[in-house]
Amino acid sequence: MSLRNAVMAALLDGESSGYDLAKAFDASVANFWICTPQQLYRELDRMEADGLISARTVEQERRPNKRLFSLTERGREELTGFTSGPHKPTAIRDELLVAVLAADRGDVEGVLASIRERKQWAEAKVARYERLRAKLLDGRSEEDFLATAERVGPYLTLLRGLSFERDNVRWCARSLTVLERRGARLDAPG
Amino acid sequence: MSLRNAVMAALLDGESSGYDLAKAFDASVANFWICTPQQLYRELDRMEADGLISARTVEQERRPNKRLFSLTERGREELTGFTSGPHKPTAIRDELLVAVLAADRGDVEGVLASIRERKQWAEAKVARYERLRAKLLDGRSEEDFLATAERVGPYLTLLRGLSFERDNVRWCARSLTVLERRGARLDAPG
DNA sequence: CTCACATACTCAACTTGTTGACTAGGTCGA
DNA sequence: TCGACCTAGTCAACAAGTTGAGTATGTGAG
Structure with missing residues (x-):
């Protein structure tokens, strides 16, 4: 379930589209958690269904529409709960x-x-x-x-x-x- | 497919049972590849089906029987092929x-x-x-x-x-x- | 004018990895 | 002799991660 939490942590900076999150992941979260765009989109859908994030669709000219996601109050609570631990140690897998x-x-x-x-x-x-x-x-x-x-x-x-x-x-x-x-x-x- | 290769690398030391491999993994391979015993047993079955390893059953007194696995010639070739690369870089996932x-x-x-x-x-x-x-x-x-x-x-x-x-x-x-x-x-x- | 690349996704199939329960005897210490 | 742990696994279900293709438009380079 840590992808969820990584996404929520990334959304602490403000709302973002799936596409931008994928890029942001690549730029910062990727230090310690990687995922494919497909994984992200799927997880975002689930998180929305679970009420952790909310989406608003922004219509754009000359570009496909996009959906901007932001953390809900529930999402914030979940994330805080997650930070309380515990967290399993990991090994290099290379x-x-x-x-x-x-x-x-x-x-x-x-x-x-x-x-x-x-x-x-x-x-x-x-x-x-x-x-x-x-x-x-x-x-x-x-x-x-x-x-x-x-x-x-x-x-x-x-x-x-x-x-x-x-x-x-x-x-x-x-x-x-x-x-x-x-x-x-x-x-x-x- | 790297679990396969990790298992084959572990079998370079000689034949081993699934149970012993699980422990060996814990002791040495675990530096860089972790897996649960269940994953190991499943993978061993598949590898045997694919002809990468062969098994012989050893009957034991006062202990459950065990199956000892060893690398086949094909397994050795596969492993050598794997070492030739390429290998995807990884990130910490923690x-x-x-x-x-x-x-x-x-x-x-x-x-x-x-x-x-x-x-x-x-x-x-x-x-x-x-x-x-x-x-x-x-x-x-x-x-x-x-x-x-x-x-x-x-x-x-x-x-x-x-x-x-x-x-x-x-x-x-x-x-x-x-x-x-x-x-x-x-x-x-x- | 075409071709590659960027935006912004969706769908489907598959492989890997995780979790928990179960079998069944043996050993060892309190 | 009770309970915990060791040996040596099996089975099932699910969650997470990977791969590849498809859709549709716009921009910039050569």
Whole structure:
């Protein structure tokens, strides 16, 4: 049920269409919760049926109509209830790690290529999160921001996404070193 | 389909029963892929039907019979094919982060309690991974291990799990500081 | 003038993952 | 000898997540 809660958390910033939510998810919530647009639309329908959000249709010229969703009082209550916990711990669930686990008995070169690709991807993510962070801080020091901002939740979750990707970069680099050195030794043993 | 591949990777160590796999998953693969026993048994049945693994039933006295699964040649090929990639990147998917995102408009005390609990949980995980690491190294230095071990995949994935949980601990500590300080200020503003 | 891309969705089918209950004997401590 | 936990699973139902296609219009680049 956490997609529901993630959507409600995203709607704390104000009303939004499904389409915009999908993009917003991509830009901020995606640090820690990803979903496809289809999943979103389906969930939004259910949430409306459950009275957690309400929709108003906005007619547009030269564009398809859109439905703007906003949190209802019930939605706010549900969300507060959710924040009270408890929350199950999670683990990383990553195909690449499965591949690395099996690398010694698989296609080592292929795994190396995948790690290199992932490293680049993670570096791009880090850069992106850094930009988002700068945007949130908006010139203020972190200390200043934390003291004055209305909400710190989005900042804290951004930090988690940031350090996760930094960690990915470090681990990729380390694994590359280990697997490359090993490959070299296996090619020319002794 | 990654559960399949995770199972095959686990079977690289030799044949195992569903029950033992469930425990092994809990002990090592769980760093990066979790699943319930039910999911495992279902997947094992399908994999057998698909010819990726073969089973032999072992009759036991004083214990229920068990079925030992081992990789077939086809399974090995599939796994090697999988290691060649590509592998989709993942994001953290964590309820606690959803709660932190909404913390400012929710039950801050509840969120703080959840973070404290998570921190302890992550610290326990770190301790456990450290023990697993010491066991893998078995007295050797890391350098020595990486040079001589038959497989390094399990070690590299363990490192990833370890640094993930360390990162969790750090982030929890940081978030607690921020949210507690903030709570104190809101209680006694000015 | 065409082609790709953006807006703003809907529908359907499928695969994965979760939850809870059930079977049935064995072991171990208080 | 009672209750809790271990071994080694099975079955069913449901919730969540993925994939691919389809609809309809508008804008901007080459």
